[in-house]
Amino acid sequence: MKELDANGVLRFNIDKPVDFAWDFHRNGFRVINKTSGKEITEKTLTSFYLRKPMYFDLIDVPKHGCVENWRREETDELFADFFRECQSRGLVALVRSQNNKYGKLRQLLVAEKYFHVASWHFFHGELSEELKRGRWVAKSMTQTPIGTDKVFFVKEVDPCALDLSYPWFVQERIEGEEEVTVVYIDGKTYAANASRDSFDGEDSRKSIIVNPTAWPKCSLSADDERAIRGFMNETGYRFGRFDFIRKGGELWFLELNPNGQWAWLDEKNENGLVTLVADAIKAEDRQHRDRPSRQGPSPSSRAALP
Amino acid sequence: MTPNDIATSISGLGSVGGGNINASTNFTYSFVPGSGQSMDDSSTWD
Numbered sequence: 399m400k401e402l403d404a405n406g407v408l409r410f411n412i413d414k415p416v417d418f419a420w421d422f423h424r425n426g427f428r429v430i431n432k433t434s435g436k437e438i439t440e441k442t443l444t445s446f447y448l449r450k451p452m453y454f455d456l457i458d459v460p461k462h463g464c465v466e467n468w469r470r471e472e473t474d475e476l477f478a479d480f481f482r483e484c485q486s487r488g489l490v491a492l493v494r495s496q497n498n499k500y501g502k503l504r505q506l507l508v509a510e511k512y513f514h515v516a517s518w519h520f521f522h523g524e525l526s527e528e529l530k531r532g533r534w535v536a537k538s539m540t541q542t543p544i545g546t547d548k549v550f551f552v553k554e555v556d557p558c559a560l561d562l563s564y565p566w567f568v569q570e571r572i573e574g575e576e577e578v579t580v581v582y583i584d585g586k587t588y589a590a591n592a593s594r595d596s597f598d599g600e601d602s603r604k605s606i607i608v609n610p611t612a613w614p615k616c617s618l619s620a621d622d623e624r625a626i627r628g629f630m631n632e633t634g635y636r637f638g639r640f641d642f643i644r645k646g647g648e649l650w651f652l653e654l655n656p657n658g659q660w661a662w663l664d665e666k667n668e669n670g671l672v673t674l675v676a677d678a679i680k681a682e683d684r685q686h687r688d689r690p691s692r693q694g695p696s697p698s699s700r701a702a703l704p
Numbered sequence: 705m706t707p708n709d710i711a712t713s714i715s716g717l718g719s720v721g722g723g724n725i726n727a728s729t730n731f732t733y734s735f736v737p738g739s740g741q742s743m744d745d746s747s748t749w750d
């Protein structure tokens with residue numbers, strides 16, 4: 399499909415990442431074809447046509463994953479999330495996404511309106527100047543397994559030491575006082591926190607895994623609540639678990655887990671979290687029961703049911 | 705450094721949340737946040 403290039407379209411081959419470099423960040427993006435020198439940025443993009451990502455060099459993925467599969471999944475998700483963002487801005491051509499998921503890229507873009515957000519980059523092939531100074535942590539867009547006995551935890555890295563032939567997601571390290579996680583349940587919130595003193599990189603996480611401990615419930619300010627509701631209203635999610643770092647008394651956004659785990663925060667329902675979730679389920683259930691379609695499916699659709 | 709170099713070895717951590725940590729990458733380790741800057745547990749269901 400090189401003819402696309404000859405017809406005024408910048409073609410990005412997801413299965414030939416070695417030919418391309420990219421950098422998506424809070425102020426825009428740049429994708430460049432390193433062989434032709436053609437590039438596209440937030441200033442020049444007017445339309446995005448996404449073909450289904452395909453890899454002709456199929457690989458056998460081991461049960462616990464492998465780094466090549468991780469690379470592909472991370473790259474697919476980045477460009478799929480970017481495509482959904484372009485769709486929301488009226489910039490896609492021919493093909494439309496059937497969901498409005500907010501992946502890590504889109505979440506960070508929305509979060510800028512409501513919270514403090516540390517600088518971030520999704521990049522490959524080239525290192526921007528910003529990444530050559532400061533402290534950064536490596537994260538992942540997906541939870542794609544990377545190999546036996548391996549987990550891609552958040553880890554502090556020197557971006558200059560990263561192999562640029564892989565796709566990377568890094569964020570500036572936030573020096574805060576505590577971590578705050580907030581479960582949002584259809585308009586209600588439940589917050590818990592843990593002092594940063596109890597975390598020291600991956601080693602502390604290992605200790606938490608070995609000895610899981612619920613974080614104590616904490617309160618949120620009216621501004622915190624307003625920001626959380628604003629984010630959820632804009633994204634359309636009705637449930638999720640936020641992760642923040644509190645620094646100088648203010649929330650710094652890390653991510654929203656749209657179906658994040660929550661029961662570990664109040665396993666015995668001593669603080670009412672289980673009741674909050676159960677009440678929300680029952681409230682929606684009442685709506686389902688009150689629907690006119692409660693009368694039952696039509697004969698034709700009934701026949702289609704298993 | 706490659707992603708393999710960044711990834712953390714979890715061998716010997718044993719069982720978490722009713723399942724072996726190696727057996728299910730989504731519902732064993734993912735419920736524990738922290739480690740400085742959070743970790744994702746969203747990709748399974750969204």
